[in-house]
Amino acid sequence: xxxxxxxxxxxxxxxxxxxxxxxxxxxxxxxxxxxxxxxxxxxxxxxxxxxxxxxxxxxxxxxxxxxxxxxxxxxxxxxxxxxxxxxxxxxxxxxxxxxxxxxxxxxxxxxxxxxxxxxxxxxxxxxxxxxxxxxxxxxxxxxxxxxxxxxxxxxxxxxxxxxxxxxxxxxxxxxxxxxxxxxxxxxxxxxxxxxxxxxxxxxxxxxxxxxxxxxxxxxxxxxxxxxxxxxxxxxxxxxxxxxxxxxxxxxxxxxxxxxxxxxxxxxxxxxxxxxxxxxxxxxxxxxxxxxxxxxxxxxxxxxxxxxxxxxxxxxxxxxxxxxxxxxxxxxxxxxxxxxxxxxxxxxxxxxxxxxxxxxxxxxxxxxxxxxxxxxxxxxxxxxxxxxxx
Numbered sequence: 001x002x003x004x005x006x007x008x009x010x011x012x013x014x015x016x017x018x019x020x021x022x023x024x025x026x027x028x029x030x031x032x033x034x035x036x037x038x039x040x041x042x043x044x045x046x047x048x049x050x051x052x053x054x055x056x057x058x059x060x061x062x063x064x065x066x067x068x069x070x071x072x073x074x075x076x077x078x079x080x081x082x083x084x085x086x087x088x089x090x091x092x093x094x095x096x097x098x099x100x101x102x103x104x105x106x107x108x109x110x111x112x113x114x115x116x117x118x119x120x121x122x123x124x125x126x127x128x129x130x131x132x133x134x135x136x137x138x139x140x141x142x143x144x145x146x147x148x149x150x151x152x153x154x155x156x157x158x159x160x161x162x163x164x165x166x167x168x169x170x171x172x173x174x175x176x177x178x179x180x181x182x183x184x185x186x187x188x189x190x191x192x193x194x195x196x197x198x199x200x201x202x203x204x205x206x207x208x209x210x211x212x213x214x215x216x217x218x219x220x221x222x223x224x225x226x227x228x229x230x231x232x233x234x235x236x237x238x239x240x241x242x243x244x245x246x247x248x249x250x251x252x253x254x255x256x257x258x259x260x261x262x263x264x265x266x267x268x269x270x271x272x273x274x275x276x277x278x279x280x281x282x283x284x285x286x287x288x289x290x291x292x293x294x295x296x297x298x299x300x301x302x303x304x305x306x307x308x309x310x311x312x313x314x315x316x317x318x319x320x321x322x323x324x325x326x327x328x329x330x331x332x333x334x335x336x337x338x339x340x341x342x343x344x345x346x347x348x349x350x351x352x353x354x355x356x357x358x359x360x361x362x363x364x365x366x367x368x369x370x371x372x373x374x375x376x377x378x379x380x381x382x383x384x385x386x387x388x389x
Contacts, residue, residue, distance in 0.1 A: 048087020
């Protein structure tokens with residue numbers, strides 16, 4: 001790493017207490033024993049202005065016996081501990097972006113290293129092409145978060161108009177919006193928050209897996225926040241995303257709990273794998289699902305299941321947080337997804353995230369069984385093709 005200029009992260013304040021250096025991190029403290037002051041001197045030199053070799057030369061007069069590899073090894077250990085970033089990493093943002101996303105950069109700095117900069121992580125997030133199916137309760141919260149974080153390319157899909165009963169949780173809208181198409185009002189509000197993003201607003205009702213595929217095939221990630229028709233739409237969204245090779249993050253709010261799961265085509269099991277596995281393990285759940293499908297087939301337009309009449313804003317907010325953090329993990333690679341092939345739920349009583357179910361990919365699955373290529377994030381594909389800036 002000859003061109004790297006190691007810098008101790010500004011988000012890690014250092015304290016010297018009784019010949020020990022303490023670097024305070026995110027709920028943790030790194031301790032470096034320093035009886036002779038060597039660590040303090042080296043950390044002071046790692047301010048982003050020197051290469052590793054220049055840092056060694058600067059400390060050499062005080063420690064003439066220190067070998068070149070000793071300094072390199074010490075810096076490598078500090079980097080492995082998550083304490084360093086590269087002061088020479090290119091800035092990928094203009095002055096507006098540096099100010100607008102400065103708090104994002106502070107967050108991403110905690111995940112940066114000498115090989116991966118906070119600017120690159122912000123770029124990965126901004127350039128992720130997101131599809132948002134539904135801008136109702138969860139979807140309206142999600143869209144604001146995407147705009148605030150800097151996601152630059154979002155397609156929103158919804159067919160509904162705004163009603164008075166929406167306003168207990170659908171925070172994009174106001175009383176003056178009642179009667180307007182949701183996608184129109186949602187795009188307007190999101191662009192007011194982030195005028196640099198592009199929003200493709202599609203006012204349509206999803207009625208098949210082909211509908212879904214056509215809307216998501218150019219998206220990197222999809223957050224699905226649609227709930228009608230209740231028993232069919234999850235299958236349509238699953239099949240459409242699998243066929244398009246698009247990652248799916250979805251779930252819902254179910255009266256007193258919220259839940260979410262992630263499908264990575266060709267990597268995790270899909271919704272059909274889950275359903276088949278659940279039916280083989282739990283015949284009662286399979287029978288209930290079959291009965292609900294029969295009820296739905298008899299329902300009149302606009303008629304709903306009883307549990308669909310309860311939707312409370314705090315759970316909608318929590319559900320949004322779970323989905324958006326999963327999106328950031330996948331879009332940037334700073335951490336693995338937590339809900340891949342797992343149904344995670346949190347109940348209102350304590351909001352503790354628990355695994356409710358898990359499933360494996362079934363090789364004979366009628367939806368995803370024939371996929372022979374595992375889904376990979378866009379930044380990884382660009383890196384491999386040598387197209388990363």
